[in-house]
Amino acid sequence: MILPKFRHIRPRSIEEAVQLLAEYGPETRLCAGGTDLFPRMKYGLIRPEAVISLKGIPVKTPKVAPGGELHLDALMSLAEVARSPLVMKQAPILAEAAFNVGSNQIRQMATLGGNLCLEPRCSFYNQSHTFQFVDPCFKRNGDQCYLLPKGKKCCAVFCGDTASALISLGALVNIAGPQGNRELSVEDLYTGDPLRPIDISEKEILTDIHLPVYPLSRGSSFGRFSLRGGVEFAALNVAVTLDMGEDKTSCLKARIAVGAVRSAPVRMIGAEAAMAGNRLSKERIEEAAHLAAAEAHPFPHHGYTAPYLRECLKVETRRAILLAKKRVDGI
Amino acid sequence: MKQLVELMVNNESYELAVEPQTTLLEVLRNDLGLTGTKEACGTGECGSCTVLIDGRPMLSCLTLALDCSQRDIVTIEGLAEGERMSPVQQAFQDCGAIQCGFCTPGMILSATALLEETPRPTEEQIKKALEGNLCRCTGYNKIIEAVKKASGQIAPDQIIPDKIISEQEQESQ
């Protein structure tokens, strides 16, 4: 499979890359690891005039800021994220999520920033359309979605794994643009619109990820379901972070984020509320898992039906909460 | 428009003029004649195009040649020392971990990178390291066995060559 023609530009710094983005205009794409961009270009889904490769920019090593926040470079490879001792300590579920992406080779090439900016996917869209004689879908400027019968809006699914972990941990991202830098929570990064999935303009670059301090009383876990368990996008993933009281049985605050069910990762507000301020009994955890399954409204995707995904979500959420709780207990 | 790039492949330096959209895989196979690196899917799923870039297994079908300047590239042709195969190559041959051989270069490079980082991997670690290399022939068991052997976790006499197995099967029939 061959790539279409494009101009290749290789800046040496983020500042230079921001300048180049402004210069080259909207038909330009950033390439970090290229593991999402190049397959889409090979399938002919996008044909940028220019590709700005971020591979010539030195990657900063993870650093703990004076306030205790952990700063990660968006250009860090997922393999580095998964084995970084600082990430394992301050964001263990981010390391877990990164370790579950794609395959070893993909993780060596793919970057954390690219994973957050991954295009929403759909089994009808993500393929070559050369020999297809059906009308284009919304993502190809058509007016129908093939995922649901008579689909009147695009239902492509955001399948990234690290976003759920970062949302559950309450992480922020730093975005560099022509007007300077701005900070955004990872949760607010996603618009929910599959045609314009992230709140980053064509002139901006995601540069850093900031993780808050990980208190001793915190437990977290990352669960992921897929049929084969390797080189496969998740059917769904769920990240749970619990802040427990001193007695280690009552939950002060919970944050649950679910990915690969809709066009953006979603917080399970109902399930979180069911746990906050309560003792995490078996019944309480079951209730939270039920609430998550009821509030997620998954799109059917990649051959999984919505009722099946709801059942999976119930099971995965229950498991993730139990494991997160266990981890606070230090077992 | 073609651009110049200097590539370091198997400890040899090459200066080439390539189109920006040329992948490392295309350069290796078409310009350098190193056809040990294979292309199957071309989109990151199969691992048959795996090469080592700065010691790490990466997919040459999703890597631009222009992004590889000043990086150390090793292909399957770079593993043997003269006529002597590398320990991983030898183990693959000894264990019958090769059938059609299409996946083998990628498998061996992934396994080589694994053993470099984890000299005595567990079976789980072997599976995780090789999950991105698909094989349509062997059923994977012999490949895992070969990696164990290359890491010194199976003594050579514990491996029953295919010939003996088929003789045993014939006897039992």
Ligand SMILES: Cc1cc2nc3c(=O)[nH]c(=O)nc-3n(C[C@H](O)[C@H](O)[C@H](O)COP(=O)(O)OP(=O)(O)OC[C@H]3O[C@@H](n4cnc5c(N)ncnc54)[C@H](O)[C@@H]3O)c2cc1C
């Ligand atoms: C076989 C296969 C399996 C996969 N499995 C998984 C999986 O299990 N889970 C998963 O999450 N992903 C998976 N992926 C998708 C992809 O590999 C990962 O999401 C990866 O992390 C993308 O990162 P990248 O650096 O390669 O992104 P790129 O391809 O470089 O970029 C992706 C997109 O983000 C934009 N972008 C990149 N960096 C920035 C930045 N710093 N600022 C702004 N925009 C940016 C690019 O312009 C592009 O549109 C898989 C891919 C393949 C081919």
Ligand code: FES
């Ligand atoms: S050809 Fe590169 S992964 Fe299949």
Ligand code: FES
């Ligand atoms: S030996 Fe034939 S694909 Fe692996």
